[in-house]
Amino acid sequence: MTLKQQASLCSGKNDWETEAYEDLGIPAVVMSDGPNGMRVEKPREGFNAADSYPSTCFPTAGLSACSWNPALISEMASAIAKEAKKLGVDLILGPGLNIKRSPLCGRNFEYYSEDPLLSGQLASAFVTGAAAESVGCTLKHFVANNQETRRMTVDAHIDERTLREIYLKGFEIAVKNSHPMAVMSAYNAVNGAFMSQNKALVTDVLRKEWGFDGIVMTDWNGVYNRIKGVKAGVDLEMPGSGGVGDQQVACAIQNGTLRKSSLNALVERNIDFALTAAKHREQWEEPSGEVDYEAQHALARRIAEESIVLLKNEENLLPITKEKFQKVAIIGKMAFDPRIQGAGSSKINEISIDTPYEALTKALESVIEIVSSQGYSDSDAERNECLMAEAQALAAHTDVVLLFVGLPAQWESEGYDRRDMALPKNQQDLITAISQVNPHTVLIYMNGGALDLAEGDAAQAIIEAWLGGESIGSALSGILTGKVNPSGHLAESIPFRLQDTGCYDSFPGDENTAVYGEGIFVGYRHYDHVDCPVRYPFGFGLSYTTFEYTDLDIQHLGDNTFRISCQVKNTGAVKGKTVVQVYTGQRTPKIMRPIRELRTFKKVALNPGEQVTLEFELGEDAFTYYNTQEKKWCTEGGVHTIEVGESSRGLPLASDVEITRNYIPTITKYSYLGDILDHPKGPQVFEVITRELEQLTGENVMDLQGFAKTMFYSTPICKLTTASHGLIAPRTIALLIEYLNNGDLTDTFTMERLKVGDEAAGGTSKGLIAGIFDWVGKIIKGNVATVYSVEDKMSVLLNNPDTRAVLARYCPEDILDGEQLRVAARMGLTLRRIQKLVPQDIFPERLLEEINANLKEIKKEI
Structure with missing residues (x-):
């Protein structure tokens, strides 16, 4: 291949295909959006917006995750893959498994959960299900695409532990468990590096550490510096840039700023990617199989039925049966025109829609009288008094009200975040009006991101339907009438207030920076950590049984x-x-x-x-x-x-x-003395050293109490040199660290290990043992106090007969034996310190100096 051909393999031929060289045996790969159904664009005509072929609209990830059923998610992916094959698509651009850091993220409907384990396992099931039909999947968006505000340039500042435990973990699970064909890099930067050129995460973590062997592609128009992207290991620029990126790569290789080996690695992976897709196509039915859309529709209903969450059911108001009710009111525009999916790149041209009103009428009209009203308009600012009055009048004369509410499509979408967690004001007002005239009200919510549900306090029952796909009407009908027992459990917490969320102060960030200051405390991890009440906890869901x-x-x-x-x-x-x-x-x-x-x-x-x-x-x-x-x-x-x-x-x-702790802590010069004691070898080291020091000084460092003990254990090892005035040499510290880190827990410690000879220390440093003997030599030479003084502890002066006799010249024996001096002695106070605590007219400074002169006449034994 020529350099130009190689470079061209690393960018898309157009919006949805990779470059092909049929004469060289390299086919094109066709890809399309498809997290909850296939969105395959029809050919464009001029500059008109592209339409897409009809396909089954399955429940969005925000709802299907509430099934907590990996097998069901796998079944859904297999069904989507069948439609992908019919439309000639090799690679599904999904699933999305970014963490729901804030309820306000405009794309939360495309993501599974606030929890990485649930997200990772469901994503794994999706990839596995599509693979069963010989269709590939793309995990997205790698990583930390947790907001839409300034999503193409925002820099997510995330500490390493949080990145690993929360935002990378789901991807790690899915990569290792399901081996997807592709991973899509996010638009945003992480800790200063755009993900389309982030070598640390793409190559070092994703490839080398996790063993990912597929391709990494950019999100659409997510390239900022293609040369850095090639160096980072990002294989495919999507869509094509009209040859701009290819030319940059070729020029960089020619002028020596990019190694040819870096490009070779990308080309090899892209060829393998294309050949794998071609091998999968060979396994497709010929002609590409027919799709049973009725079966697809039924599966979409079954997924919604198992995912819809019953949040409240006071006095067993639900299900609706003829034994309990004779007249039901169906109110709310979304009963007639339900919101079934999110907006943006995943929006599907659905084949058909079951509306709740039609499905409920079909299920109930022969046994229960049904009345209905629109209730509110689409405008979030408009309170339509006529609609509200009509709905309230109907509600007042029925046994039970089924009130359908939710977020308008324009309120949440890919591309922007929500401002708050509230319903439109006109819907809030309608809920209040209906509840006032009929307490037997069931609220059915349709929304992509979590709401605060404050108005639900007035209702007797609440159902969270999220965005349920094209079969949502029949799925809700089954649950409301009791033909289906709800079993969905929340995949995210629902807080009382937006202010309760862990990232309230930092979402969506300041200009182009988003600081993830809440760290690992996301979702229920945060609410539990700060003991914050929630309206409905993570994992919660009611049933018609117990x-x-x-x-x-x-x-x-x-x-x-x-x-x-x-x-x-x-x-x-x-x-x-x-x-x-x-x-x-x-x-x-x-x-x-x-x-x-x-x-x-x-x-x-x-x-x-x-x-x-x-x-x-x-x-x-x-x-x-x-x-x-x-x-x-x-x-x-x-x-x-x-x-x-x-x-x-x-x-x-x-x-x-x-x-049992599964690792041996690594000790560095910045470790604390307390860290050594926590090391498996630490207690033995302390025992040997303290025993040696006690023999020389009479002091046992292990007997330290209170502040002194805290300060000792909170001292970094590297500070020992200055703290000991050079007694403990840097080389001695290095030897101690070397012993602790050698990995042999049977290796016995002796003081000889810390001995540093002139040769080992470069002729300048002394080890601990050498330093101790040098210290003893200083005592002999008189460089250390060899006589008593008022600087000695009171306990020492009282216990020596000669020094006690000096004190007796100035103080009666009954005071020397008194409780006050005994307390001072136990506290370790020196005579000078005691003088400072006593009034000057009782114990003046001149008297202290006179006592000091007498004490200095008494020599200490060495």
Whole structure:
């Protein structure tokens, strides 16, 4: 291949295809948006906006995640892949698994959760499901695309631990578990480097550390410096730039600013990517299979049914049955024109839409009288009095009201974030008006991002339907009428107020900088950490039945691995599903940790009265945190808690387990003395050194108390040289660090290890042992005090007969034996310090100096 050809393989031929060289056996790869259905554009005509071919609109990720059912997500991806094949698409540009840092992110409907484990497992299932149909997937947006405000230039400042534990973790799970064909880099920068040229994350972490062997492509028009992108390992610029980027790459190689080997690596991966896609196409049915759109529609309904969340159901208002109600009011524009998907690149030209009104009418009209009203207009600023009065009048004369509300399409979209968590004011007013005349009101919400649901306090039941795809009407009808028992559980917390969110003060940031100051405390991790009430917790969801959790049993399998079992029983009268969630946490960690973190989960279906025993296995990674000093995942030893239940705040089963630390801390010159004591070899080192020092000085550093002890253990090792006035040489410290870090826990410590000869120390430094003997020599030479004085501790002066006799000349024996001096002696006070504490007319300075002169006549024994 020529240099021009090679460079051209690293950018798109057009909006949706890669460059092809058929004569060289390199085919094109066709890709298209598809997180919740295929959006394949028809050929453009002039500058008209592109239309797209009809396809099935499945529930968005914001809803489908609430199924907590990886198998169902995999089934949905397989169905989307079938339509991809029919439309000639090799690669689906999805799923999206960015973390829901704030409820205001305009693209939250495309993302799964605030929790990285749930996000990663569902994304893995999506990739696996599409692969079963020989269609590839693209994980996006790598990484930290958590806002739409200034998304193309914002720099996300995230500390390493937070990046690893929260924002990278879901991608890591999906990459390792499902091996996607592609990863899409985010527009934004992370810690100063745009993701389309971020070598540290793209090459060092994604490829080398996680073993990703697919291609990395840019988000559309996400290139800022293509040369840096090539060096970073970003394989494909999308869409094509009309040859601009290709020319830059070729020129950089010709003038020597870019190594040819860097381009070669990209070209090889892009060729492998194209050949893999071609191999997948060979496995497609010929001609590309027909799609059963009725079956697709039914699957979309089933996914929505299992994902819709019942949040409130006072006095079992739901389900709607003829035994309970004779007349039902269906109110709200979204009952007739539901919002089924988000806006932006994922917006699908849906094949058909089931409206809630039509589906409910079909299900109920033969047995229950139905009346209806629009209730509100599309304008968020307009309060239509006529519509509201009509709706209120209908509601007042019915048994129950089904009130459909939600966010207008223009309120949330790719490209911009919301301003707050509130419904439009006209809908809030309608809810208040309806609730006043009929307390038996069911609120059905349709929205992409979380709302504060404050107006829901006045309603008797609440359903969160999110954005449910083209079958949302029949899915809601099934749940509202009881044909389907709701089993969705929230994949994100719903706070009382926006101000309660962990990133309230820093979202969306200042100009082009977003500081992730909340760190690892995102979503339920934050609310639990600060003990903040939430309206509905992470993992929460009601059912028309009830479940009982009992008999938690935990078996230690060794190596910080545990087998957990519990019994779950359906204690109600109807069949239902629940999501059994397992969390771990540490109540009193030495480092800052969340109170609990989701570690695994299972969704289980039970008949009335049925009881099952569920088993989970937690490996060591269920107890780890990312240690930025060690640059790896580490386990802190001690007591950890395992909790099991139906939500992050509904955990009836809990038990403590003992965890063993899985790493040996690395000691550096900046480690503290207390860190040495925490090292496996530390206690022996302290014992040997303190014993040696005690023999020479009579003092035992391990007996230090209070402030002195705190200061000692809070001293960095490198400070010992100056603190000892050169007694402890830098080379001695280096030898101590070398011993602690040599990895051999059986290696016995002796003082000889710290001895530094003239040759080893370069003729300038002395080790600890040499320094001690030098110190003893100074005493002999008189450079250290060899006589008593008022600088000695009172306990020393009282215990020596000669010095006590001096004190007796100035003070009666009953005072020398009195309680006050004994207390002063126990406190370690010197005679000079005692003089400072006594009134001058009782113990003047001149008297202290006279006593000092007498004491200095008495020599100390060496």
